[in-house]
Amino acid sequence: MKVVICTIELFLPDVGSLKAKRQIIKSITQRIRSRINASVAETGFQDCWQRAVIGVAMVSSSGTLLDRQVNFIRDIVDDCAEAETVEFLVEYV
Template sequence: MIIGSLLLEIYIPSARSLKDKRSVVKSVLQRLRNEFNVSTAEVGQQDRWQVAQIGVVCVSSDGQYAQEQLRAIVDWLYAHRPDLSVSRAEIELL
């Protein structure tokens, strides 16, 4: 069993309050769950208006598949959420 984790740090320039930020983050988390069948959560930077850290985890029997799926998530964010800027994306396989 391979566990793949992805730590994303995103910049949300349109957020002017924590309420704005949470609305965007909640939307991103739900879309990633629906599109990729992964587990997601906001894992850090919860008190900053325009920065969010998101954790994504997938489980697979194939390490290459897990890594490709996590890379696809980063690509999907670039393609489908141009309003966000991905400042950090770290993939780790366990």
């Protein structure tokens, strides 16, 4: 059994309120959930307007499958025009 944990730190330069931030984060997390069988949650900077941390966890018997899904997650996050990726950490357990 293989486990991967992704920690994604985002910068949201055009956001002026927590409501706008949460709409963007919700959109990203829902896209990840709907396309990949993964657990996703906002895990940091919950009270800051322009910063966010998203955590993603996945379990599989195949390491290559997890690698493909991590790359797909990176593509989903990079496709979001409202957010800039500051850091994308991947940890295999």
